[in-house]
Amino acid sequence: MGPEVLSVAEMYRADALATVGGVSGEHLMEAAGFAVARALRRRFGPCRVAVLCGPGNNGGDGFVVARRLRDAGYAVRLALLGDAVNLKGDAAAMASRWHGATEPLSSAVLERADVVVDALFGAGLARPLSGVAADMVAEIARRGLPVVAVDVPSGVDGDTGQVLGCAPQAVTTVTFFRKKPGHLLLPGRLLCGEVEVADIGIPASVLAEVEPPLAENGPAVWRDRFPWPAVDGHKYARGHLVVVGGPVMTGAARLVARAARRVGAGLATIAAPAEALAILRAGDPGTMVADLAEFDTLLADSRKNALVLGPGCGVGAALRARVLAAARTGKAMVLDADALSSFSESPGELFKVLSDNVVLTPHDGEFARLFGKSDGSRLERARRAAKRAGAVVLLKGPDTVVAHPDGRAVINANAPPWLATAGSGDVLAGMIGGLMAAGMDAFFAAAAGAWLHGAAAGQGPGLIAEDLPEALPRILTALFP
Ligand SMILES: NC(=O)C1=CN([C@@H]2O[C@H](COP(=O)(O)OP(=O)(O)OC[C@H]3O[C@@H](n4cnc5c(N)ncnc54)[C@H](O)[C@@H]3O)[C@@H](O)[C@H]2O)[C@H](O)CC1
Numbered sequence: 001m002g003p004e005v006l007s008v009a010e011m012y013r014a015d016a017l018a019t020v021g022g023v024s025g026e027h028l029m030e031a032a033g034f035a036v037a038r039a040l041r042r043r044f045g046p047c048r049v050a051v052l053c054g055p056g057n058n059g060g061d062g063f064v065v066a067r068r069l070r071d072a073g074y075a076v077r078l079a080l081l082g083d084a085v086n087l088k089g090d091a092a093a094m095a096s097r098w099h100g101a102t103e104p105l106s107s108a109v110l111e112r113a114d115v116v117v118d119a120l121f122g123a124g125l126a127r128p129l130s131g132v133a134a135d136m137v138a139e140i141a142r143r144g145l146p147v148v149a150v151d152v153p154s155g156v157d158g159d160t161g162q163v164l165g166c167a168p169q170a171v172t173t174v175t176f177f178r179k180k181p182g183h184l185l186l187p188g189r190l191l192c193g194e195v196e197v198a199d200i201g202i203p204a205s206v207l208a209e210v211e212p213p214l215a216e217n218g219p220a221v222w223r224d225r226f227p228w229p230a231v232d233g234h235k236y237a238r239g240h241l242v243v244v245g246g247p248v249m250t251g252a253a254r255l256v257a258r259a260a261r262r263v264g265a266g267l268a269t270i271a272a273p274a275e276a277l278a279i280l281r282a283g284d285p286g287t288m289v290a291d292l293a294e295f296d297t298l299l300a301d302s303r304k305n306a307l308v309l310g311p312g313c314g315v316g317a318a319l320r321a322r323v324l325a326a327a328r329t330g331k332a333m334v335l336d337a338d339a340l341s342s343f344s345e346s347p348g349e350l351f352k353v354l355s356d357n358v359v360l361t362p363h364d365g366e367f368a369r370l371f372g373k374s375d376g377s378r379l380e381r382a383r384r385a386a387k388r389a390g391a392v393v394l395l396k397g398p399d400t401v402v403a404h405p406d407g408r409a410v411i412n413a414n415a416p417p418w419l420a421t422a423g424s425g426d427v428l429a430g431m432i433g434g435l436m437a438a439g440m441d442a443f444f445a446a447a448a449g450a451w452l453h454g455a456a457a458g459q460g461p462g463l464i465a466e467d468l469p470e471a472l473p474r475i476l477t478a479l480f481p
């Protein structure tokens with residue numbers, strides 16, 4: 001499914017499979033430490049480095065980093081949390097190859113340091129940082145020292161991106177083989193700084209056994225399924241999206257329709273209440289307008305193959321009825337905003353009629369109204385919600401997650417803060433609806449929509465929602481095979 005993302009457990013499994021395949025643990029650790037030292041050398045010329053080692057294999061990597069940097073002419077001090085005699089396996093072997101001093105972990109090691117290597121905890125983080133480890137994190141921040149993190153900044157949970165206790169802010173994080181969710185989910189992603197994924201000799205073939213159901217969102221995930229028009233196709237072959245509009249907020253449906261047409265839907269019709277028809281008919285000449293009183297007729301027309309409901313519609317029983325009627329047709333559908341909030345009292349009524357041909361696009365507030373308050377990372381929450389709803393769930397945020405009821409998911413990491421602007425969500429719903437109208441599978445349409453939405457915001461400062469559909473031709477041209 002593209003750039004795989006491995007859970008901590010899957011990472012250990014990949015590691016074990018590589019070892020079974022003949023790559024020794026020591027070889028992996030040597031390569032890991034080498035990659036971290038190389039990343040540090042690229043960024044910092046010869047300088048004074050403090051390497052902080054923990055009691056497990058993350059610390060073992062640290063011993064390799066220290067040796068490699070010293071060999072390269074850096075002034076290295078190394079401090080270890082706990083006693084060297086307690087180190088085991090590969091970490092013990094690497095410690096024995098470090099011929100410098102091993103200090104007990106304390107802020108003394110930071111004196112006169114220019115850079116810190118954080119090799120305290122990685123995948124094995126089991127509880128919140130406390131004691132001297134937590135003191136070190138505070139002291140590093142107080143001194144404003146740059147940190148190069150091994151695998152993850154210590155304290156960041158690799159599976160959730162959440163911070164256990166505290167964690168240092170890194171400038172660079174070097175991880176091994178593949179990213180973990182914690183490199184993509186907030187706040188982990190921000191604490192990592194730049195993330196480098198190093199090849200340490202684990203063969204890609206182990207992925208066939210691990211079968212990770214998670215990927216980082218990007219064109220590699222969905223490029224092969226993108227609904228490019230056929231040379232001999234006509235507009236009806238590119239799908240016909242129906243956008244349900246409301247009486248007052250007419251801009252929302254117009255943004256949806258415009259984004260859907262830009263992304264590739266052949267036709268778009270806004271179906272709105274009578275009082276909104278005049279203003280809608282004065283809008284984009286290429287968007288059709290219909291009276292919402294004819295909704296049943298629109299639903300019965302098999303050429304109209306996809307719908308977007310919610311943006312600007314108004315919360316209430318009327319919208320609820322339309323959502324249920326639309327869902328019963330089995331057509332591809334995006335439910336956003338008011339279409340979600342209309343079911344906050346009766347989510348079960350909605351979930352009963354959904355399928356994996358439907359995408360729900362809640363932000364955190366809408367998500368909580370529909371699925372209740374739930375614990376866990378955004379990834380876990382989106383996955384649980386998709387399963388419960390029986391539909392694709394796109395949980396919006398700076399780390400948007402798209403989850404399928406079967407457990408597959410992608411994490412999107414290309415959304416700039418400029419997307420937090422009025423109408424931006426309507427455009428996202430339109431992009432996804434447009435792709436589904438054009439024939440793309442719901443899960444991949446949601447993933448593609450989320451990524452295109454982020455890419456379209458690339459212009460940065462001054463961005464308004466109206467700009468987003470207009471950025472699509474440039475982005476799609478670059479993707480066109
Ligand atoms: N394939 C790979 O990715 C490779 C990874 N390597 C590195 O190994 C670590 C994972 O090593 P592991 O020994 O399993 O775990 P840690 O070193 O992260 O820590 C375990 C150690 O720490 C104790 N502990 C956990 N949390 C705390 C805490 N809050 N306070 C105190 N002590 C704690 C725990 O009890 C254990 O003793 C991975 O991240 C990579 O850096 C390999 O080097 C190469 C292959």
Ligand SMILES: [K+]
Nearest residue numbers: 118121152154
């Ligand atoms: K670390």
